[in-house]
Amino acid sequence: MMDAMGIFDMVLALALPWLGWRLLASPDLFRAMVLFISLGLLMALTWVRLQAPDVALAEAAIGAGLTGALFLSALRRLERLSEAERRLAFAGKREEEDEIPPERHRRAKPVAYGLALLLLAVFVLLLAWSLAQTPAGGGLGPAVGEQLGQSGVRSEVTAVLLNFRGYDTLLEVMVLFLAALGVWSLTRVRLPLQDEEPGPVLATLVRLLAPLMIMVAGYLVWIGGSRAGGAFQGGAVLAAAGVLLLLANVTVVRQIPAALLRWGLALGPLLFLLTAVVCVAAGGNLLEYPPQRAGAWILLIESASAVSIGVTLAALYAGGRPPEPPAQDRGGEQGPGRDADADAGGRQ
Amino acid sequence: MNTLLFYDFSGLALLAIGLHGLIRSSHPLRKILAANLMTSGVFLIMISGARGTGQTMIDPVPHAMVLTGIVVSVSTTAVALVLVCLVQETTNRALLWQKRKREKWGRTDG
């Protein structure tokens, strides 16, 4: 039995880089992205094999699912762009500089390329050798085990994530918030995301699944205290529901006021931050929860974070700040996205 | 043969392939894909190290770190993808690193 699992491990370990190679080598970007998603799913399987179920859940939902969706929507946006270009016959008028084919890059300086490749190979081999050489280090596993009783949760990963290293997670939630902020600062979203009508099947599917997904998200957050799951996994499922709603172009989603969305993005980070400060005010250190109620506090933070993570990831998928209501739009003035089009048009 | 070492090497291979792709690809989307591969490789090395410490207990700290890493990586990917779309919209250029004479001279924003 062990041997069978060993072979399975070996195949899995070989399949990952092979898929990676294939996806980067494939000339078709769409195929590359599909391969990327399947690579993500294989990664999730690997995490299960390596006894990291929390990571597996997050990888399947965020690493494969959501990142893949982001890639695909970006690709579609680019393709739509080039189609529009062709239609308007801009292509013929483009400047010569823009027309340098990728081959010129490929062929440039084969010696330097070979040398760099050699260097990379040497370094990777060196790394591999040193990884094989290293004696097993200490690790913090035992320390986590000792203190687990005081953390307020039974799941080790959640204890590390929300208590022992809660400060990391606080900053990480900020990174997510920052990403949404960055995307919003760049451009404004153009709804609907799909050109065509969603169709009855998708609409029904969304109506069926969305409530269920919200329930599952709640379950994942709840179960995170004792087993695999938690704010990120729950948030990712919420985000998936959001993406489905966006794709199905449900009216409710389009009509969410921008202010509410802002609050949705900010809720998790704000609550986390306030909790940290309250801990200081109560006489402890930053993020030092009162020992008896640590579990409840963690659950509170996780629930708020999950909501915000869900909203944030869905907003990232939408890919821009919500369009302002027409009443506030001043005539003749445009956001950066529209400016950009004007810019591109003005060049030829 | 230690199967964990397999995963280490697998992670390293992913890392190398990703690095190669990041530098060699010309299309920005492929570059971002490659960067994601690289981070996946790093995560694999981290997690397989968490079990390789010899104890029966699994070290949850790298797990938490990888969870953080996944979220960070999706955040950066999202921003990068929006930037790619915008750059494409404004400059019609598929090639990211291409030098352009006008860039030195063109107007900047104060």
Added chain:
Amino acid sequence: MADAAFWAICLVVAPLFFAISSFVRGGLAHVFGPLAAWLNALAVLGLTVSFARSGPLRYAIGGWQLPLGINFRIDGLCVLMLAMTAVTGLAVSMYALGYFSLRIGSARQMSRHEQQRLFFWPLWLLLWAGLNGLYLSSDLFNIYVTLEITGLAAVSLTALSGKPAARLAALRYLLVSLLGSCSYLLGVALLYRCYGILDMAALSRLVSPGPLLWCGLALLTAGLLLKTALFPLHFWLPPAHANALAPVSAILSGLVVKASFYLLLRLWGEVFAQVLPPAAYVLLGALGCGAVLWGAAQALLQKRLKMLIAYSTVAQLGYLFIALPLIRLDPGPAARQAVVLLILSHACAKSAMFMAAGSIFLKAGHDRIADLAGIKEVLPVSSFAFVLAGVSLMGFPPSGGFVGKWLLLGVSLAGGQWWWGMMLVTGSLLAAGYVYRVASRLLVFKAPFFSRRQAIPPVMEWSAVLLAVLAMLLGLLAGSPLELLAAGNQVFSPAGLEVLR
């Protein structure tokens, strides 16, 4: 009750809180932003005072002691970096206040500038929080997260101008920073696998030479070098810094690159100083020399003011790396003091330069150096600020740059490695060359100058001047920062780490 730890917490929590508030209540962003800047300055003041009283300390977040928890470590270097960020950041914030109100006031494309202001403040405050967190933290993985915050915020800020060139530069910047953080993360993973600990101070007691340590350290360093833009890896920096909005350029050039250099200084000057071979320091020093020469040469060739300043950043970063082998060489504190002085004075001078350049740009409508002659007639204060900052970059006597270079020169001569000193002098001459190119246009030539009618708000001009003056006077005031550094010196050197555990 307000001890150093309290102020340290404020430094992280306050910018984060105001960043979120200024996002949620976008209409008040330009009120919250400057408010946060002043509060931050106040907190740094409090921190400095209480630090001078109590000396270095450690603060366990969440009450979890090492090895499990994350610790703040507050020592002299950390306080100085925080103070640098606070002072420069405050000046930039004041400048930005005037900058955006001016641009919103100048009717064309009003809503676009409003959008920029709306997002500038939360992004800048998040960046600030990231920087503060980075300087305070003692945990390698936590530093990775703060690096990501800093990087992502910096990229978004770069793209904020909305111009195609800025967006392209931002995308390159993002890809480079992705590669850099990936390399850094793998380095952290390898070190963790070796020693099972993430705290820098604790790590420095455990390290022993070994293949995995070398690999991990090489990866950490490579990642940070990419983010610091040391010479052959600097390609992304000039377009990003030159194409951003003026306050953003000041932030990027003055503060953001310092963060990753600070980390390198920690790692190479302190944590791994015992195990690293001298040859490695020489390699970094040599790359620094390359940066000084290449950056200065490129700066001399630039036609645009902002590009010139950006290349000057590449050159100035070279000095910091030249200081690394000298730190290794020097048994005393002189080289360390020198490098800290160089960091501080460059932050002030470079931010002042970019701010002055931004005012000039707005007034003239362009930044072609050749056509700037005579602008001192319409913008005397900003021209003065620019030249003063340039003089301080050159390393003219009372400036901080002068004292720093003087100390380094002394160390290199005393240690018998005169070539580093020679490189410093050459770099100064080259800097004098490119500053002169601009200064001669700005101050010497008199020509009829056609400018836009809009008046540059005094707050924009004076914030730049004050920073430039500060950079100039840093040499005279150097005593107190160096005392602070010395107060933390037992932490700065590895021998003192025992005290903390």
Added chain:
Amino acid sequence: MGLLHNLGTVCILLGIPFFISGTIGLLRFPDIYTRLHALTKADNVGLGFVVLGLSLQADGWHTVARLLLIWLLVLIASSASCHLVARAALRKKIEPWSRP
């Protein structure tokens, strides 16, 4: 182990060929519609057998209920996504394959 356990194992083993044939169909069939057909049909039956087998081996009603829920969700998801993929293909004017 009891009879139920063995029966479960048999069911799981029965499910495997369906998965394999579905996968072969996905790889070898000539066009997108036939591939979709192979994949969704065969895999659903395969999954049905696996879920049945695992339910027989399960140690409580909770597990059985969860397994059934999984089965139901996969059924919904696969049929809906099959439909969407086919619709998108039709939109793109991809002609169904016919024997040449």
